[in-house]
Amino acid sequence: MKLKIAVLPGDGIGPEVTKEAIKVLKAIAQEFDHSFQFKYASVGAVAIEKFNDPLPKKTLDLCKSTDAILFGAIGDPRFDNDPSAKIRPEQGLLRLRKALGLFANVRPVKAYDTLLAKSPLKRDIIKGTDICIYRELTGGIYFGEKTLSDDGNHATDLCDYTREEIERVTHLAFKAAQSRKQKVTLVDKANVLETSRLWRKVVTEIAAEYKDVKLEFLFVDNAAMQIILNPKQFDVILTENMFGDIISDEASVIGGSIGLLASASVGEKYAMFEPIHGSYPQAKNLGIANPIASILSAAMLLDHFKLFEEAELIREGVERSLKLNITTPDLNTKYEHISTSKVGDFIEDFI
């Protein structure tokens, strides 16, 4: 198979982890006789520095002309504490999601047997956890109108949802549940929010088309507890943009390190793959960033093109590295000197 892949390394540890994912993809191409072509472009704080724009037109055009996008990370603390900054790195990611219509963010959360001891949660709570979170990604309070009064003392953000926005991600979630454990849990705050009541209504209607899938409801505050108290009760979690941001990061603690979690952002035409961790600027260039989330994002990219065998091989390589303790310091208390690139080398060699 021939694939043209846009690579957007972004900020902080983005470039170093993405490099390892590409190393692994190249090994796959060689092993399975595919041709993967990688095209680089800037996004985020680095793009602001170079082009004064977190999503330069060139970057967006490139993304539109390729088959898939591999994304690193975004964000820079220099912008976070400046409430008056008009241009921010995160806008690059948000505009990209919107422009490419990436309406569903898919985040699998698994407890690896070899890593059970690393989790802050007790072994019997997490063993066997296998959740897939479907987060709506181009609507809600992220993209609704924002206002700031002239005197700067009154701000608003609008959370906004239409039936169509809810329907399309809901169908994906139910389809996923069909080939999993046949359960979808809708996380909302329908006892307070009008948008949540719309979610509940639309999702209930769509559920009727998937008779083999069970639908449950959970208020977001309760969900934030249940994910920790009993993560095994979940199969597919479906939720709106902001709740999905919070709940999926929370769920990442189950696996023992956020450095393990990959995600796919998909739409009608485009698809982007990225680790769920952020730019982690404190770790930049220290060789301690865990590349596995990025490498598993590359596996999700292969899944997307139905290269299941290839994706599986990457996952086996990852599990092997975890088992042999070939891991970065976030997971490794024994060998401190195993760096980002050594983990990538190991998985490359494995392939």
Place this chain on the structure above:
Amino acid sequence: MKLKIAVLPGDGIGPEVTKEAIKVLKAIAQEFDHSFQFKYASVGAVAIEKFNDPLPKKTLDLCKSTDAILFGAIGDPRFDNDPSAKIRPEQGLLRLRKALGLFANVRPVKAYDTLLAKSPLKRDIIKGTDICIYRELTGGIYFGEKTLSDDGNHATDLCDYTREEIERVTHLAFKAAQSRKQKVTLVDKANVLETSRLWRKVVTEIAAEYKDVKLEFLFVDNAAMQIILNPKQFDVILTENMFGDIISDEASVIGGSIGLLASASVGEKYAMFEPIHGSYPQAKNLGIANPIASILSAAMLLDHFKLFEEAELIREGVERSLKLNITTPDLNTKYEHISTSKVGDFIEDFI
């Protein structure tokens, strides 16, 4: 001291846990020669049944004429899955908060040494945790304008904050931090939301008046992880209404049972005390509901009137009951037959 206390038992397990709190308050009154007068009123689903109004005028008037309010719980599943219901139990609680100006919800989260084993989190992660969450309670997306289009296919909720709304709860949080570990962590989503950027600006300004207190920032998605990964890093957490709802329920897992957590909702003139758990309708009238959150809410009520010795005695009684395993089944795997009222009896006797 003479106190007139409004008692709003509400729905589900609300009445049974509130009964135990009153038992304990009566014991305190006797022991310390106070005069506590209790006046009952309905709120929530029970008020809808009787008066077709989740917050009847009589209830609100009573609250305004008393020194403090003891609240049970609110919510009934019959309303949750009916997106078209115009009258809902939760409106009773939300209108009460707004009408009484209860702008700050204070939620202490502690890991009791005797209960470390009950938590889904590992002992060394939680031992020593002592957090106090200040949640803004009368603003944000809870109270902003809501719309639903005529065809029912487009809904909005407005998140709305003014400087004044942020200032008053921020002062309370910083004052609390001064007599604790001198640290405030603001939880927001300033990389996306305009309201969060306003929070960051206003809180930063106010922090300058409290030179002895350190201010830190955390994005809400990261906070949802950090609370589980390393709860001991926190002292006071300050946040807006919706994030506070999620984060404080999440934090409740640290202590091993949400049935332990009390809260105070305070404003300029009024103060209300309630367990943070919900109405838990499945447990209603089974004698298994944990009354400790309600009993500790009564202790917070006494603190509010500077009856510190009395409040402390209640807390000692609670700790004793935990130590001796005189607890409801949520905490008790040994003696299944210790009921809600037996826990209350024990603490009453202790006093």
